[in-house]
Amino acid sequence: MLSGMPEPVWARPDPGARRPRYTRAQIAAAALAIADAEGIDAVTMRRVATALDAGTMTLYHYVRSKSDLFALMQDAIMEELLVPPDSLSADWREALTAIAHRARASFVRHPWAVRGIATDGGAAGPHALRHFEQSLAAVAGTGLPIADKLDLIAMIDDYVAGFVLKSDLEPGPEAIPAEAAPAIAAYLDEQLRTGDYPHLTELLGDGDRWAALAGILGSGPTPDERFARGLRRLLDGAAGDISRSNAQSARR
Amino acid sequence: MLSGMPEPVWARPDPGARRPRYTRAQIAAAALAIADAEGIDAVTMRRVATALDAGTMTLYHYVRSKSDLFALMQDAIMEELLVPPDSLSADWREALTAIAHRARASFVRHPWAVRGIATDGGAAGPHALRHFEQSLAAVAGTGLPIADKLDLIAMIDDYVAGFVLKSDLEPGPEAIPAEAAPAIAAYLDEQLRTGDYPHLTELLGDGDRWAALAGILGSGPTPDERFARGLRRLLDGAAGDISRSNAQSARR
DNA sequence: CTACATCGGCGTACGTTGTACTAGTAGTAC
DNA sequence: GTACTACTAGTACAACGTACGCCGATGTAG
Numbered sequence: 001m002l003s004g005m006p007e008p009v010w011a012r013p014d015p016g017a018r019r020p021r022y023t024r025a026q027i028a029a030a031a032l033a034i035a036d037a038e039g040i041d042a043v044t045m046r047r048v049a050t051a052l053d054a055g056t057m058t059l060y061h062y063v064r065s066k067s068d069l070f071a072l073m074q075d076a077i078m079e080e081l082l083v084p085p086d087s088l089s090a091d092w093r094e095a096l097t098a099i100a101h102r103a104r105a106s107f108v109r110h111p112w113a114v115r116g117i118a119t120d121g122g123a124a125g126p127h128a129l130r131h132f133e134q135s136l137a138a139v140a141g142t143g144l145p146i147a148d149k150l151d152l153i154a155m156i157d158d159y160v161a162g163f164v165l166k167s168d169l170e171p172g173p174e175a176i177p178a179e180a181a182p183a184i185a186a187y188l189d190e191q192l193r194t195g196d197y198p199h200l201t202e203l204l205g206d207g208d209r210w211a212a213l214a215g216i217l218g219s220g221p222t223p224d225e226r227f228a229r230g231l232r233r234l235l236d237g238a239a240g241d242i243s244r245s246n247a248q249s250a251r252r
Numbered sequence: 253m254l255s256g257m258p259e260p261v262w263a264r265p266d267p268g269a270r271r272p273r274y275t276r277a278q279i280a281a282a283a284l285a286i287a288d289a290e291g292i293d294a295v296t297m298r299r300v301a302t303a304l305d306a307g308t309m310t311l312y313h314y315v316r317s318k319s320d321l322f323a324l325m326q327d328a329i330m331e332e333l334l335v336p337p338d339s340l341s342a343d344w345r346e347a348l349t350a351i352a353h354r355a356r357a358s359f360v361r362h363p364w365a366v367r368g369i370a371t372d373g374g375a376a377g378p379h380a381l382r383h384f385e386q387s388l389a390a391v392a393g394t395g396l397p398i399a400d401k402l403d404l405i406a407m408i409d410d411y412v413a414g415f416v417l418k419s420d421l422e423p424g425p426e427a428i429p430a431e432a433a434p435a436i437a438a439y440l441d442e443q444l445r446t447g448d449y450p451h452l453t454e455l456l457g458d459g460d461r462w463a464a465l466a467g468i469l470g471s472g473p474t475p476d477e478r479f480a481r482g483l484r485r486l487l488d489g490a491a492g493d494i495s496r497s498n499a500q501s502a503r504r
Numbered sequence: 505c506t507a508c509a510t511c512g513g514c515g516t517a518c519g520t521t522g523t524a525c526t527a528g529t530a531g532t533a534c
Numbered sequence: 535g536t537a538c539t540a541c542t543a544g545t546a547c548a549a550c551g552t553a554c555g556c557c558g559a560t561g562t563a564g
Contacts, residue, residue, distance in 0.1 A: 018531045018540045045522065055543035057523080066522065115367055117417055129443060129452070136451035146455065147472040154419055155482045162414020165369055167406055191381060199388035200381070203398065220399040230407045233489025240488060270512050270560050297551065307514035309552080318551065508563080514556090521550070529542075534535100 020062070022052060027062050028072035032110075035073065040112035045069075070116060075125025077113045081106040082130055088137060093235050095138035096152075099131075100160050100231055107164040114164050142242055152238055159234055163227055172217065185210045274304060276314050280324035284362075287325065292364035297321075322368060327377030329365045333358040334382055340389060345487050347390035348404075351383075352412050352483055359416040366416050394494055404490055411486055415479055424469065437462045 030051045035043050045066060049056040063069045081103050089095045107114045135153040142149065176184065188209055192201050204212045221229070282303045287295050297318060301308040315321045333355050341347045359366045387405040394401060440461055444453050456464045473481070 018529095018542095020541070044520085046520090049543095057525095057544080058542050060523070061541060114417075117422060126443060129449065133449045133452045136455065140451060146468065150468070150472060151478055151481070154478070155485075158414035158418045158482065159411060160414070161418045162410035162412070165366075165417060166410045166413045170369060191378060197381065197385045199392060200385045203388065216398065216402065220402060226403055226406070229403070230410065230486070233407075233493070234482070234485055236492060237485025237488045241485070270510075272512065296549080298549085301514095309515080309554095310513050312552070313512060313514095506564085508561105510560090510562100512557105512559085516554090516556105518553085519551095521548100523547090525544105525546085527542105527544090529540105531540090532538090534537085 022054070022058075022062060024062050024072055025076075027052065027059065027069065028076045031069055031073050032076055035112060036110065043069075043073075071124065074113060074116060075127050077106055077110050078125055078127035078131050080109075082127065083134055085134075088134065090141060092139050092141045093239070096135075096156050096235065097231060099134060099138055100156050101227075103131075103157075103160045104164055104168070104227060107160070108168050111164075111169050114161055114169065117161060143246055144242060145245075148241075148245070155234060155238070156231075159230065163230065167223055167226065181210065272314070274306070274310075274314060276324055277328075279304065279311065279314055279321065280328045283321055283325050284328055287364060288362065295321075295325075323376065326365060326368060327379050329358055329362050330377055330379035330383050332361075334379065335386055337386075340386065342393060344391050344393045345491070348387075348408050348487065349483060351386060351390060352408050353479075355383075355409075355412045356416055356420070356479060359412070360420050363416075363421050366413055366421065369413060395498055396494060397497075400493075400497070407486060407490070408483075411482065415482065419475055419478065433462065 027048065031043050031048045034047055034051060045059055046056045048069070049059050052059075059069070063072065083098050083102050087098070089098065132153070135156070136149070139149045139152055142152070144152065188204075191197065192204070192209070195201075203216070220226075279300065283295050283300045286299055286303060297311055298308045300321070301311050304311075311321070315324065335350050335354050339350070341350065384405070387408070388401070391401045391404055394404070396404065440456075443449065444456070444461070455468070472478075
């Protein structure tokens with residue numbers, strides 16, 4: 001992802017060079033503002049150009065393609081996702097927890113960024129580098145061999161991405177339009193009546209399945225609690241491995 | 253997601269009704285074949301219609317929109333992701349592990365399915381229901397209260413999605429075209445020279461950063477091992493919670 | 505068998521998208 | 535001033551999703 005770089009190189013301008021009217025950062029910021037305000041689908045080349053008061057094709061002197069622009073936007077998100085450097089705890093669990101929470105918050109604020117991760121390389125831009133550096137700093141105190149450190153970092157990143165994608169962004173039953181609910185309820189009843197879903201049937205009971213579902217979902221822990229709990233479990237597991245690993249290397 | 257249903261209701265055809273030439277399942281299968289062979293971007297309404305030997309607009313008698321077709325494709329994936337019913341272990345850890353591994357394999361085979369999760373509701377189609385039922389069966393033996401069961405299930409789903417998205421699908425350094433490598437290496441060197449990346453510098457050393465990076469990535473555990481390890485950690489954490497929970501309820 | 509009613513099939517067309525091509529313009533160095 | 539070149543941008547095109555509306559096949563009624 002060469003294009004993840006902040007600016008095209010022009011430290012020594014060629015003779016007769018003309019100063020660009022925009023920076024890549026400006027363009028990314030404009031695209032980001034549109035995405036935040038109207039959704040990622042509203043980000044078209046024409047739209048971004050208009051927002052910048054430029055001709056559409058002018059953008060193509062700053063980005064190679066639309067996915068290039070997208071990579072720029074991703075990197076801007078990676079900046080937002082950085083933890084203020086001084087606030088990073090020396091304790092690796094606290095530090096990783098802080099990083100994870102901040103990352104989740106950023107991705108929830110910009111849902112398209114999560115979905116785009118697999119499309120473009122995520123580790124390319126300079127701010128992604130910084131994020132990685134922060135993660136390295138966080139796990140520095142674990143005493144783990146380097147491969148295990150990287151593994152731990154990746155695991156946290158994976159967990160955050162998965163949680164946001166599946167738990168935070170996946171539309172819940174509340175997103176179902178009211179007029180569609182009866183049809184879905186009938187469909188659910190029909191499926192359950194087949195007898196192929198014993199556990200689901202037990203879960204939802206015999207009465208108003210719709211109300212039962214809402215009740216169960218409403219009574220459980222909040223997403224925040226669930227996120228924290230899952231993270232704690234991962235860190236617990238890692239801590240176990242770490243103490244085992246340290247005990248082993250001390251024994252040697 | 254009303255449209256997740258397998259067929260439009262026409263048990264009692266209207267007088268003079270004509271029998272449809274296709275089923276929604278056939279259309280989904282055709283779209284899926286294209287997606288697998290040429291990528292999700294190759295799935296256009298025209299392309300799918302051509303594959304079915306139909307006019308483009310004919311599809312719109314079976315699906316309301318393209319995203320509707322997409323939902324159908326998603327549900328087809330959910331079918332592939334089901335564990336053969338009899339092979340589900342009674343041990344909750346084994347059962348969840350089997351489900352997770354199968355899910356990962358399916359998503360890796362069909363990368364677009366992961367990315368689409370947040371776009372359309374994931375829990376809508378009939379096969380998604382079955383997947384949920386299987387998960388419920390898997391955690392039946394935990395003795396957990398229902399809310400915690402659901403939490404555990406969601407946690408596994410989240411982990412799988414995150415791992416596939418970030419670790420399996422994210423293009424690694426090997427995806428970088430050879431001609432771009434020197435430029436990126438130079439950029440990396442430049443960034444490191446700023447001194448803002450002490451841990452990263454330590455990690456990559458002073459010599460050929462590119463080779464160092466490749467060496468580290470190559471020496472670590474394989475993705476399969478990493479997936480299994482993370483899963484084990486999650487389950488370890490959950491097992492700890494379970495034994496605590498059981499001890500507490502026994503004490504009462 | 506004929507006539508009718510109905511709905512599946514699909515050709516045409518429109519607005520929108522990303523972006524290739526190309527010509528023009530304006531800022532900088534001499 | 536002159537020349538160079540990078541920046542700017544208009545036009546154009548292929549491909550997309552899909553609204554609209556006609557046609558004809560097909561099952562039912564008589």
